[in-house]
Amino acid sequence: MADIEELAEQLVGLTIQEANELANHLEEEYDIQPASAGVAVAADGGGGADGDAEEEEQTAFDVVLTGIGGNKIQVIKEVRSITGMGLKEAKSLVDEAPNPVSEGVSREDADDLKAQIEDAGGEVELQ
16 A cells, blocks of 8 residues: 555656656557546646746637627627527627637637637637
């Protein structure tokens, strides 16, 4: 039992880089693909010196309509074209801003959607 506790302490103490190296080693040597390499790192709480220096880059963004500006109709049309919603649903989403227009999209797609909505007169925030 002491071996398991020692192993658990070692896993919890891994830095992000060490956790990534462990995940790669498990995959290459044993064909084991960890469900999430970040689980062991999250338990560390970022207390390691390397934990603060190496922040993970966000890869999925939510496009949130924060305001409608002065051209509500154009914003509704743009939201409809982006989401595929009907007129009533799109109008409700716009009227009740702030609301997400698209969730979990790439940085490039999020920037494109933001530009489209802003060109129509809406105000957008990426989260």
